[in-house]
Amino acid sequence: MKCVICGRETGEEGYCELHAxxxxxxxxKYDEWKKALEISWKEYLSEIVKNPLTGxxxxxxxxxxxxxxxxxxxxxx
Amino acid sequence: MEKYTLIITExxxxxxxxxxxxxxxxxxxxxxxNGVPYYVAKRDKEIVVVPALGHLYTVAEERKGRNYYPxxxxxxxxxxxxxxxxxxxxxxxxxxxxxxxxxxxxxDACDYDIExxxxxxxxxxxxxxxxxxxxxxxKYSTLMKEELQKSYAELRPHLDFALIEAxxxxxxxxxxxxxxxxxxxxxxxxxWSGKYATLSTGRVQGPxxxxxxxxxxxIRSFVPTPYWEIKAExxxxxxxxxxxxxxxxxxxxxxxxxxxxxxxxxxxxxxxxDVKRFQQKPPVPFDLGTLQSEAYGLxxxxxxxxxxxxxxxxxxxxxxxxxxxxxxxPPAINYEAILKKLSRVPKYKKLTKELLRKPELKPxxxxxxxxxxxxxYPTGKLPERDLDDSEKKVLDLVVRRFMxxxxxxxxxxxMKVCINVNEHHFYLRGRQxxxxxxLRFYKxxxxxxxxxxPPIEEGQTIKVKKVIxxxxxxxxxxxxxxxxxxxxxxxxxxxxKATRANIIQTLYDRKYVREERMVVTNLxxxxxxxxxxxxxxxxxxxxxxxxxERMDKIQAKREKRENVLADAVEILKPVVQELKExxxxxxxxxxxxxxxxxxxxxxxxxCPVCGTGKLMxxxxxxxxxxxxxxxxxxxxxxxTSFPLPQKGSVRPLGTNCxxxxxxxxxxxxxxxxxxxxxxxxxxxxxxxxxxxxxxxNMR
Numbered sequence: 203m204k205c206v207i208c209g210r211e212t213g214e215e216g217y218c219e220l221h222a223x224x225x226x227x228x229x230x231k232y233d234e235w236k237k238a239l240e241i242s243w244k245e246y247l248s249e250i251v252k253n254p255l256t257g258x259x260x261x262x263x264x265x266x267x268x269x270x271x272x273x274x275x276x277x278x279x
Numbered sequence: 280m281e282k283y284t285l286i287i288t289e290x291x292x293x294x295x296x297x298x299x300x301x302x303x304x305x306x307x308x309x310x311x312x313n314g315v316p317y318y319v320a321k322r323d324k325e326i327v328v329v330p331a332l333g334h335l336y337t338v339a340e341e342r343k344g345r346n347y348y349p350x351x352x353x354x355x356x357x358x359x360x361x362x363x364x365x366x367x368x369x370x371x372x373x374x375x376x377x378x379x380x381x382x383x384x385x386x387d388a389c390d391y392d393i394e395x396x397x398x399x400x401x402x403x404x405x406x407x408x409x410x411x412x413x414x415x416x417x418k419y420s421t422l423m424k425e426e427l428q429k430s431y432a433e434l435r436p437h438l439d440f441a442l443i444e445a446x447x448x449x450x451x452x453x454x455x456x457x458x459x460x461x462x463x464x465x466x467x468x469x470x471w472s473g474k475y476a477t478l479s480t481g482r483v484q485g486p487x488x489x490x491x492x493x494x495x496x497x498i499r500s501f502v503p504t505p506y507w508e509i510k511a512e513x514x515x516x517x518x519x520x521x522x523x524x525x526x527x528x529x530x531x532x533x534x535x536x537x538x539x540x541x542x543x544x545x546x547x548x549x550x551x552x553d554v555k556r557f558q559q560k561p562p563v564p565f566d567l568g569t570l571q572s573e574a575y576g577l578x579x580x581x582x583x584x585x586x587x588x589x590x591x592x593x594x595x596x597x598x599x600x601x602x603x604x605x606x607x608x609p610p611a612i613n614y615e616a617i618l619k620k621l622s623r624v625p626k627y628k629k630l631t632k633e634l635l636r637k638p639e640l641k642p643x644x645x646x647x648x649x650x651x652x653x654x655x656y657p658t659g660k661l662p663e664r665d666l667d668d669s670e671k672k673v674l675d676l677v678v679r680r681f682m683x684x685x686x687x688x689x690x691x692x693x694m695k696v697c698i699n700v701n702e703h704h705f706y707l708r709g710r711q712x713x714x715x716x717x718l719r720f721y722k723x724x725x726x727x728x729x730x731x732x733p734p735i736e737e738g739q740t741i742k743v744k745k746v747i748x749x750x751x752x753x754x755x756x757x758x759x760x761x762x763x764x765x766x767x768x769x770x771x772x773x774x775x776k777a778t779r780a781n782i783i784q785t786l787y788d789r790k791y792v793r794e795e796r797m798v799v800t801n802l803x804x805x806x807x808x809x810x811x812x813x814x815x816x817x818x819x820x821x822x823x824x825x826x827x828e829r830m831d832k833i834q835a836k837r838e839k840r841e842n843v844l845a846d847a848v849e850i851l852k853p854v855v856q857e858l859k860e861x862x863x864x865x866x867x868x869x870x871x872x873x874x875x876x877x878x879x880x881x882x883x884x885x886c887p888v889c890g891t892g893k894l895m896x897x898x899x900x901x902x903x904x905x906x907x908x909x910x911x912x913x914x915x916x917x918x919t920s921f922p923l924p925q926k927g928s929v930r931p932l933g934t935n936c937x938x939x940x941x942x943x944x945x946x947x948x949x950x951x952x953x954x955x956x957x958x959x960x961x962x963x964x965x966x967x968x969x970x971x972x973x974x975x976n977m978r
Contacts, residue, residue: 220804224500231502238505238531250502255752257501 285382471866563645564654575762606645620659805872884942938964
């Protein structure tokens, strides 16, 4: 199976090892953002896509999640 | 013919200096044989000083050929027999052998460290015909005449065989790792794609790349979190200062807003003033690592460059031997004499005088030791030629550091003023130097700023001009730069002071990393993935540093070369076996990575015309000429193209033009300074330049 973002080989799931790590980081940080700004998952994704400090892989995953409209907790990695 | 003493040095400059220092009758004679220079010094007995060119011998496989692995049988051979581009080594070995025939005494005067000892040993053993056991050893830390004469008068009776054994083993182990792993990677990729590309890894290179990959992964997966910083602009006297809220990071926006609202329009009152005096001790003398790190921070020189510069300064007898781990300055180097010599330089005159007035000269020393050499120090000798800018800078840095270590501590004062604004505490901080001490000696290289506060009293009312809340985000860890990576290697005990800088350069040469803030390329990731997946022991930092320790033990005669070599082979054998078995799959992965890397190298940036394609350096099928074109051309969506110079090399710069924001390329033509090229024909900077030229012509 290929990674839905970069096409690298993956196991059974949709993200490669690198993008799975980025997804994990996005998922983990949402609670902090929610507490800080009271924002929704969708708003959060759009914020981190815009942020220049967001890592390249995290940005790719956030863009993918925004486009696919996936809700939080539907993991691919 | 009368027999002479043959002295062997590591480099030609050292040979000349040693011959001059030992010569007592007339002038030193410079001779040449087959293009190899050597020097004849005359005293009670004739002395011939012949230089090497660094290592003349190296480790190589017993069976010829580069296209096979595993390979565990090796021997020491002349470098010209093992390396392409080392042809001139043959002439050096032949000349040394010839000179050895008429010598009745042999002295190894190569640098007194692990590499120098191996260089001298191999020459004496192989080129001079087994003279290693009868040879004597010169030990010196500077190429100053007096020290060289003393070293010659107090010759060491034999070579340091423990050091040689440790150095030889290091070469052998590194060769075993390097040749087997690099060949496995290169051959796998070549067999799969049919194309050759050099891929390499090694005992130290693998774990070093791992540091970078781990950091890069965390940066690329990083998600920042928001926080807020509250600052108050306060007016004291006629000046405005910035005071920070007691809670440095406020993690909830509503909480930050509440502080802001509570402080708006309110004045503050000084609640407490905390003044602390403290002493800042002088720095410790430079060892190679700290010199490299300081030169990187101050001048931006990569560790390898600093190492080369320091080596040049040493060969001109301006500083002591730079490949040292010592931070100690023994009294035997004669501090006073050095300072007196330095006082001949106008800019050091006042400073040295101040030190020479002290009743006792005692340096502040660091913890690190080196059994062979002291810390790096200036000899006080004046340069015999015009030094280039970089040499001047490094020499001045070494001189000022040397002076600073003998000086007094600096006395500083820090002040923390607590201002209460409507029950919220803000801190105003000041810092000033009360007594300069060693800072005077090191002034051009100081990086801390003073913040002077006006007189303030407790209970004083402070006017708050405004209170602001700044939106902030947490930042990812910084990328390594060559200097911080070198420090990391030192801390974890991998590599040696002589090899670390070169290993870092190899990572750039192999295109595993790019840019000054070291960004791991996709090729770097793929190589690491292969290594981690199929041969984790070779990227294990623990295993590498354990092996380093054991090699150090050989030097201390607490470990045997045979054991270390046998264990290294024991680790390698299954690893190489696994690589061999998985050659196809590894070859496919690496070939794809190389293909992607080559493609990436040609991508300049996003096409500013269509906004979705990428601009790339392409080659015309008809003419073979290069140009810039958009990748969307192949989809029939965008026909953007720009011409490029056909001479020299062109590479994407990764930065955008400051005039129009388009991506840029760098053009390099031999003999010319590289320049940045913006290929936007309508770039405002280009228009301005054209106008300026027109105006000039009109005038």
